[in-house]
Amino acid sequence: MNIDRHKMYLDILEKHKGIVFKVARSYCSNEFDREDLVQEILAQIWRSLDTYNDNFKITTWLYRVALNVAISFYRKDKSSAYKHTEMEDKLLSYDMNKESEHEQNLSELYEFINGLNDIDKAILMMYLEGESQSEIGTNLNITTSNVSTKISRIKQKLSQKKA
């Protein structure tokens, strides 16, 4: 294993592990699937590391890899198979107590994201990250007007949910 490459990999993960967590939580509602997806994303980040160049923001590049993996790989619902199993170790541990005051709102937010289709999830996540519509379009390879339409529809869904 190349030591520099491995160091770069760990640095990226340490600084931006939140992106992996957010994508996994948005695409998988149960923790067993989530852990699988986290492993898969981390494996693909390692595999794609050579394609990274300075033309990209590291966060944009990470989002692309993570979202591509999340969208491309269909996972079986493991919740019933592992109902009585405790997960021993996780790659990304999340201390909920530190966010307890927001957890209720966050759960609602993730619940809403979970209910969207895979492409809309990607668009909403990038939108929430503050990416412009043209950047979202570039990351998805769709037109800006298509992004705009999709965001309007997401807004509609959100207002319907409130009602």
Next chain:
Amino acid sequence: MNLDQMQSMWQVHSERLNECMSLNKTLLHKIQSKGHKSELNKLIFTGAIEGFVFFCIVFSLGSYMALSWGLTAPVISAFVLNVFAIVGLAGSVGQIVLLSKIDFSKPIKETLNDLIAVRTHSLNVFKLLILSAPFYMAYVFLGYDLVFGVDLFTHMTNETKIVFAIVALLLGLLVVLLINKLKPENRGNKLIGWLYQEVSGRRLTHLLDQFENMEKD
């Protein structure tokens, strides 16, 4: 909650995540040293095994033809089956090449297109391989020669040959019908839908659904 409130909550959440989260480097190292295979590598590995099996078949049939050369039914059968095995071998190699080209850091739609190209490729190889069904007698002729050392064709009556030819023709028609129906738009049909999932894999079929949804919107 509206989208703007959602966005500000997301920003706060993102900032806090780094404090709330820890990366289990020991586990990560353990997984890496165990050689965790990504899903993509698993598909490439499966393609390589398939390719190896087809290569063995091509090699064995080639050796058989070289050793038993002559215008006999078993040798012609071996030739016909070898053509299909070569198609399978080329298909597996093609699939490995397409899978190796997949780059997850590309824009999402481009990656989806690349994965759909893999799916289309495996479907086309499958279509070519099932064209061997009407030649089912080739397996029988070759099997008889290999197991019993008998050229079954020379012992068959004309009536039996005609019956087998008619069955082959009917199978040929069925195969042509199936190939014509094996299109994405016919996935609503239970049999075609099932075949699609089996040939292309559930993951890639799911992917096609995602892609179609994106185009529809």
